[in-house]
Amino acid sequence: MPSEANRLRTELGRPLFWARKRLRPRGLVLMYHSVGTVEVDPWDLYVTRKRFAEQMEVLARSAVPLALPEFARLQREGRLPRRAVAVTLDDGYVNNLHEAAPILEQTGVDATVFVTTCQLESGREFWWDELAQLILGPDVLPDRIIVGPEAEQPTHMIVGEAKKYSGTDRAIDAQFRDTLGNKKSARMGLFLRTWAVYQAMTHTERQRDLDRLFDDLGVERRARITHRSMTTDEVVTASDSVTVGAHTLTHPLLHRMSLAEADHEMRESKRCLELLLEREVSTFSYPFGARDQTVVNAAIDIGFDSACAGYPETVCSSTDPFQLPRVQVGDWTGDQFERQIDRWFRFL
Numbered sequence: 001m002p003s004e005a006n007r008l009r010t011e012l013g014r015p016l017f018w019a020r021k022r023l024r025p026r027g028l029v030l031m032y033h034s035v036g037t038v039e040v041d042p043w044d045l046y047v048t049r050k051r052f053a054e055q056m057e058v059l060a061r062s063a064v065p066l067a068l069p070e071f072a073r074l075q076r077e078g079r080l081p082r083r084a085v086a087v088t089l090d091d092g093y094v095n096n097l098h099e100a101a102p103i104l105e106q107t108g109v110d111a112t113v114f115v116t117t118c119q120l121e122s123g124r125e126f127w128w129d130e131l132a133q134l135i136l137g138p139d140v141l142p143d144r145i146i147v148g149p150e151a152e153q154p155t156h157m158i159v160g161e162a163k164k165y166s167g168t169d170r171a172i173d174a175q176f177r178d179t180l181g182n183k184k185s186a187r188m189g190l191f192l193r194t195w196a197v198y199q200a201m202t203h204t205e206r207q208r209d210l211d212r213l214f215d216d217l218g219v220e221r222r223a224r225i226t227h228r229s230m231t232t233d234e235v236v237t238a239s240d241s242v243t244v245g246a247h248t249l250t251h252p253l254l255h256r257m258s259l260a261e262a263d264h265e266m267r268e269s270k271r272c273l274e275l276l277l278e279r280e281v282s283t284f285s286y287p288f289g290a291r292d293q294t295v296v297n298a299a300i301d302i303g304f305d306s307a308c309a310g311y312p313e314t315v316c317s318s319t320d321p322f323q324l325p326r327v328q329v330g331d332w333t334g335d336q337f338e339r340q341i342d343r344w345f346r347f348l
């Protein structure tokens, strides 16, 4: 009977599938952003210094940590060692230098930091962190906030219940993680809606609009050591302890741009870092992990050897080296992290 045959095939197929998958040498690319302690972290991007140290100790003891270019080379050659792991940190936060680099050096873990180069001269925070200063800073907001993208096409954000931001609201938002979908205040809701409007703007529009909003709301712009990006000198210093990869000029959604614009963003970030560091920059990470085949082809054409995306999978010899999967690491203890690494190797 066909249905019986199907049932048997499913039962037999499953263990064989998993067995075959487990027998193949596989690696894992870990995605981090920031190391340190902050009040709000809606996207779960921060791992505390203590836990980052515990996690790196786990890797040093129980995995084969490799810088991404080396990891990608071995993957291409089909020689990835068992439990090969590449640690990557996206965006180029200065906490990567102050908090992560000393731990990486102590534990001997080679990591790769993907740097967004337009930030290097500004010493400013990324737009999403400046937006958090604007929306999640003030105790009281006006009834309505106007955000770009152009003066003639403003989006009026009705503030409503988010007008007042109490200590209780702040305590709720300190626990909020977008991925968990847990409870958040009306103010956090307003922040996320404003974030979506800003993400769709061009870099120039966004920077101009942020400047205007700082004026309109009377908020003093800060460049917090926990949040700001590295300067030129700081990237040079960091490059003594980590491998540097490119992450575009302005952190755009590459697949929403023309090919010429996307090519410029990727090519120029590589060139800028190579001039600065006087060495080849061979690896790249797509901002927000967002890409389409045209963008992937551009990464190949520009001369990168590998590029990181953001979907969770393990890496094996058949994985596309220009769309390497990555798993995001949370603020976990060493034990939790070790169990999660085992789960990823077993089930992804």
Ligand SMILES: [Zn+2]
Pocket: 090, 091, 247, 251, 286, 287, 288
């Ligand atoms: Zn990024």
